[in-house]
Amino acid sequence: GNSVTQMEGPVTLSEEAFLTINCTYTATGYPSLFWYVQYPGEGLQLLLKATKADDKGSNKGFEATYRKETTSFHLEKGSVQVSDSAVYFCALNYTGTASKLTFGTGTRLQVTL
Amino acid sequence: NAGVTQTPKFQVLKTGQSMTLQCAQDMNHNSMYWYRQDPGMGLRLIYYSASEGTTDKGEVPNGYNVSRLNKREFSLRLESAAPSQTSVYFCASSWTLYNSPLHFGNGTRLTVT
Numbered sequence: 001g002n003s004v005t006q007m008e009g010p011v012t013l014s015e016e017a018f019l020t021i022n023c024t025y026t027a028t029g030y031p032s033l034f035w036y037v038q039y040p041g042e043g044l045q046l047l048l049k050a051t052k053a054d055d056k057g058s059n060k061g062f063e064a065t066y067r068k069e070t071t072s073f074h075l076e077k078g079s080v081q082v083s084d085s086a087v088y089f090c091a092l093n094y095t096g097t098a099s100k101l102t103f104g105t106g107t108r109l110q111v112t113l
Numbered sequence: 114n115a116g117v118t119q120t121p122k123f124q125v126l127k128t129g130q131s132m133t134l135q136c137a138q139d140m141n142h143n144s145m146y147w148y149r150q151d152p153g154m155g156l157r158l159i160y161y162s163a164s165e166g167t168t169d170k171g172e173v174p175n176g177y178n179v180s181r182l183n184k185r186e187f188s189l190r191l192e193s194a195a196p197s198q199t200s201v202y203f204c205a206s207s208w209t210l211y212n213s214p215l216h217f218g219n220g221t222r223l224t225v226t
Contacts, residue, residue, distance in 0.1 A: 034214070043117070043203050043217030089155065100171060101215065103155040
């Protein structure tokens, strides 16, 4: 079946550091890939998405490229801020079936001054 | 813009008690979902409703029932709560089941003693 594997957290960075959160997936066919973010006390929000190989999703300075050859969708940001502290979830949706997103376990990011 | 509204925000139950979690969305979305979030396990789908009048089981439906009351509302019922149902519950909605981003509520923290 489909699965998503994320790097374990927590990830602790100083403000303005470079961020990478790794995500790899297992799926048949051509899934769509997503990053969701959960700020403290809130529900998840869509951060970015990519629907086909080599697509790059981007939003709020975050980027992720759909790499079919390595089955990866790593999240990057060039310079993190304290306000980016949150839990980040990688997810996939196998288009053509019910939209039952398969989520990774989440990676907590803590950014300090 | 309310988006997805869940009530209550917090609830404590004794084993064997019943309760209903309420969810309403004002975005005219067709599809709605109930997830639970547990530490180290990401989000797991309990039930979903592709459209008004339909409901289907997700990954972890045992011990739960749902009702899609109308297009706006999708409730989750625990008939006889168990400690294993201690979790944070999220309702979500989307335009359709196919490849559309989910919009989440802020969650209900449920503790069963």
